[in-house]
Amino acid sequence: MYNFYSLWRKPWLLFGLFCGLLFTANTLASPPSSGWLTSAEAPHLSVKLTLTGQYDATSRVLPATLQVQLADDWKTYWQAPGEGGVAPSLQWSESQSITNLDWFWPAPYRYMVQGFxxxxxxxNVTFPLQLQLASGATSGILQGVLTMPSCTTVCLLTDFALDLPFDLSTLQADEEQVFLFSQAMSKVPKALAGVQIQQAGLTANPGQILIKMTREHTWITPEIFIHSNDDALADVVYQVAVPKVSGADLSVMVTASHWLDLPTLAGKTLTITITDQDFAAAYPVTLTASTLATTDSAPSLLLILLLALAGGLILNIMPCVLPVIGIKLQGLLLSKPQQTSTIRKQFLASALGIVASFWLLAIVLSLLKWSGESIGWGIQFQNPYFIGVMILVTWLFTLNLAGAFELRLPGSLGTWAATKGNNSYAGHFLQGMLATVLATPCTAPFLGTAVAFALSADIATILLIFTALGIGMALPWLLLAALPQLSGWLPKPGRWLCWVKPIFANMMFATSIWLLSLLTPFIGKVAFGLLLSALLLLTLLVMARTFGLKIMLYLSSALVLLGAALGAVLLLTAASWQQVLPADHSWQTLSEQHIQTAVEAGNLVFVDVTADWCITCKANKIGVMLQQPVFDALAAPDVLRLRGDWTLRNPAVSQYLQSNNTFGVPFNKVYGPAAPAGIALPTLLTTDAVLQAMEQARDHTN
Amino acid sequence: MTTPTNQANPSHRRAVKPLLYLILMFTLVLALDWYRNQQVPERLPEYQQLIDLYGQEHNLEALSQQGPLLVYFWATWCPICQLTSPIIDNFNADYPVVSIALRSGDNQKLQQYMTAKGYSFPVINDQDGQLTAQWQVGATPTIAVVENGQIVSVTSGVTTSWGLHARLWFYQYFN
Known part of the structure; x- marks a missing residue:
């Protein structure tokens, strides 16, 4: 008989036992994984297939992730690769005990490769996979070949052999892998509420499909992707035109083609995937037969040009341009009586500045479009450096208007301008350019239609429409250039100008501050506050240097008064300008202890487990939790709001999810005296589900 | 005072600059080619029986004895090949061309694809990628120039008709 003492006498045996235990513990801890696989012929690509270690006995599903890493500008493809390309695939038929493999596709991005x-x-991308285990099996092998395409200007197909044995008895969920799987799964587009496909039908042109949809909020930078799971539509390529957006409405023209013969499309089901910043959703649609007009009721170019002219003209009275009009008016009023020819030339210079900057915009937008960037009206305001330069320019104009210095062109430019007859023409040209650049964040009636038409057209049309926009905006200037005597009708300069000048200066300064506020998403609120204070202080210092300390002190007290008055007005009219969505409630950190105490005290608990990268969570928040009547219901005094943030790996939150038999976000649950175990809410929240659960959980005995 | 010769001189000098650029570009292209060639074998792979879709055999060793021969590796699923294939198709008239289609489906599908696109260069179907692997070519599109049984140039990615003409002309007369 072997006893424990004999073990002690043989240390090597003990060592072996220890190692064996360690080994088993290790295999228990980490679920089967291929590890990072690479190939000598494709050093830019590595893949890793890992089971999460979870197993659902009822559905017999084993979740897994396929992680793909690509170096430099190498890309791999979505299920529908677009104009050229091939989707990644996994040939798993040699596997044991696996009856099916579901591959899920996170929302893709669109890339232009040499015009394709x-x-x-x-x-990098992580694909969530679900393996279906054969009934009765307790172990198996995922065996097969993973074929990964990767392309830059060259394309490769790389095969990776997979051999992943697993045994249910040793399988244990790995927190990190579970997290990775849920994160990847949350990026797979689902049929979220909030978007309605109003129309998806064929036009009379072969292969042309018109899709119209609407959303609760306005579209920002929507991208549309089309694919079909119908075998009859294999190899069909869908060319998606730039979507036409007007507020919450979106229409897009899609052209289907096939290298051989285009199969019949009518009656077939396509899936439309829509992404827009944080939003990603997919909706199946069945194509209706050709009843639609061949063009997206596209207006004629002439009409668009007229719209562009009108839109450009109306831009002049939009708030964005008012400060620049101030400069112009001031220049006019202050100028000594001049020859009509000089006035005429000055106005022409400004008009030319406007049109030239519209051309510049058209060229830059065309280049961006050609390189595959998403484009739109006013996109330059998404660039922090551009905003920085604009802050500087508007601030200098503020000081100029306030009389801190006279605008003089630097040496060489001044000399150049002087040779042109009058060195103020370049200044007028620049004023025209500034007016245009400042006008771009504003949209005017008709402008949206014209710009949308232009951005989806070819370069020549973009130039044409932008020229019309420029001429439209320059019309008042051109009118004054044609009839210089009109400027004679303006009031004569006098003492009243001293009062108008500060108003113009303040309007321009407000523009600087507004531009500075646009930087907040890039630099944060604290940096914005510091920069704002620095800008105010600097302005006051410059003023003090120019006009003396006394004036500066008057000015700063006036500013404080003005700020207070403005604050009061804003407060009083808050209802009319505040965002439609209320600010989120305050939430406490999720803890099981909190839930228990609150429920024992007879209160309700609403649990929200969420993550920044989870699009469904955002949809739930915007669509249900911040909307009435749920918003008010959550604000009730007897409701404790607990939030678990899973943006980063958080063991406490993971444990809470696991104890609820779920491994993904969003997860919402309502606890109360009548439901101490809690009522889990559906993944896609609905107002009714939330209210009903809260009602059900509330104590109705007293 | 200016004489006609004085006036002509600067224009001559002006022509020198672009010419130098042209030579520089040409050298660069060849240097880049030479660098890329380091990775591929100089000799043709062991004898491969290359039979095109029409059942005709192509012997690269023999074909390359009369002058430069283009061997074009491409695929139906490669987006850039949609740009290079028409260029190669034009070369087919002036130089011998043999193309190898990498993992692009069965003969029938490949034949349909060739007909639909209107390509007339001979194509060998490398359905499982075996032939291409022996060339140590992984990427499509890749264009190899073969002369006297030697691989003299290999280019992958986007190619212009111009660059390809320059290369072939160089190998025809200077190699």
Missing amino acids: ATQGYQK
């Missing part, structure tokens, strides 16, 4: 629109992923 391809759809896929760059840098």
Whole structure:
């Protein structure tokens, strides 16, 4: 008989036992994984297939992740690769005990490769997989070949052999893998509420599909992707035109083609995937037969040009341009009586500045479009450096208007301008350019239609429409240039100008501050506050240097008064300008202890487990939790709001999810005296579900 | 005072600059080619029986004895090949061209694809990628120039008709 003492006498045996235990513990801890696989012929690509270690006995599903890493600008493809390309695939038929494999596709991005629109992923992507285990099996092998395409200007197909044995008895969920799987799964587009596909039908043109949809909020930078799971539509390529957006409405023209013969499309089901910043959703649609007009009721170019002219003209009275009009008016009023020819030339210079900057915009937008960037009206305000330069320019104009210095062109430019007869023409040209640049964040009636038409057209049309916009905006200037005597009708300069000048200066300064506020998303609120204070202080210092300390003190007290008055007005009219969505409630950190105490005290608990990267969570928040009547219901005094943030790996939150038999976000649950175990809410929240659960959980005995 | 010769001189000098650029570009292209060639074998792979879709055999060793031969590796699923294939198709008239289609489906599908696109260069179907692997070519599109049984140039990615003409002309007369 072997006893424990004999073990002690044989240390090597003990050592072996220890190692064996360690080994088993290790295999228990980490679920089966292929590890990072690479190939000598494709050093830019590595893949890793890992089971999460979870197993659902009822559905017999084993979740897994396929991680793909790509170096530099290598890309791999989505399920529908676009104009050229091939989707990644996994040939798993040699596997044991696996009856099915579901591959899920996170929302793709669109890349232009030498003019071909391809759809896929760059840098890295994680595909969630679900393996279906054969009934009765307790172990198996995932065996097969993973074929990964990767392309830059060259394309490769790389095969990776997979051999992943697993055994249910040793399988244990790995928190990190579970997290990775849920994160990847949350990026797979689902049929979220909030978007309605109003129309998806064929036009009379072969292969042309018109899709119209509407959303609760306005579209920002929507991208549309089309694919079909119908075998009859294999190899069909869908070319998606730039979507036409007007507020919450979106229409897009899609052209289907096939390298051989285009199969019949009518009656077939396509899936439309829509992404817009944080939003990503997919909706199946069945194509209706050709009843639609061949063009998206596209107006004629002439009409668009007229609209562009009108839109440009109306831009002049939009708030964005008012400060610049101030400069112009001031210049006019202050100028000594001049020869009509000089006035005429000055106005022409400004008009030319406007039109030239519209051309510049058209060229830059065309280049961006050609390189595959998403484009739109006013996109330059998404660039922090551009905003920085604009802050500087508007601030200098503020000081100029306030009389801190006279605008003089630097040496060489001044000399150049002087040779042109009058060195103020360049200044007028620049004023025209500034007016245009400042006008771009504003949209005017008709402008949206014209710009949308232009951005989806070819370069020549973009130039034409932008020229019309420029001429439209320059019309008042051109009118004054044509009839210089009109300027004679303006009031004569006098003492009243001293009062008008500060108003113009303040309008321009307000523009600087507004521009500065646009930087907040890039630099944060604290940096914005510091920069704002610095800008105010600097302005006051310059004023003090120019006009003396006394004036500066008057000015600063006036500013404080003005600020207070403005604050009061804003407060009083808050209802009319505040955002439609209320600010979120305050939430406490999720803890099981909190839930228990609150429920024992007879209160309700609303649990929200969420993550920044989870699009469904955002949809739930915007669509239900911040909307009435749920918003008010959550604000009730007897409701404790607990939030678990899963943006980063958080063991406490993971444990809470696991104890609820779920491994993904969003997860919402309502606890109360009548439901101490809690009522889990559906993944896609609905107002009714939340209210009903809260009502059900509330104590109705007293 | 200016004489006609004085006036002509600067224009001559002006022509020198672009010419130098042209030579520089040409050298650069060849240097880049030479660098890329380091990774591929100089000799043709062991004898491969290359039979095109029409059943005709192509012997690269023999074909390359009369002058430069283009061997074009491409695929139906490669987006950039949609740009290079028409260029190669034009070369087919002036130089011998043999193309190898990498993992692009069965013969029937490949034949349909060739007909639909209107390509007339001979194509060998490398359905499982075996032939291409022996060339140590992984990427499509890749264009190899073969002369006297030697691989003299290999280019992957976007190619212009111009650059390809320059290369072939160089190998025809200077190699």
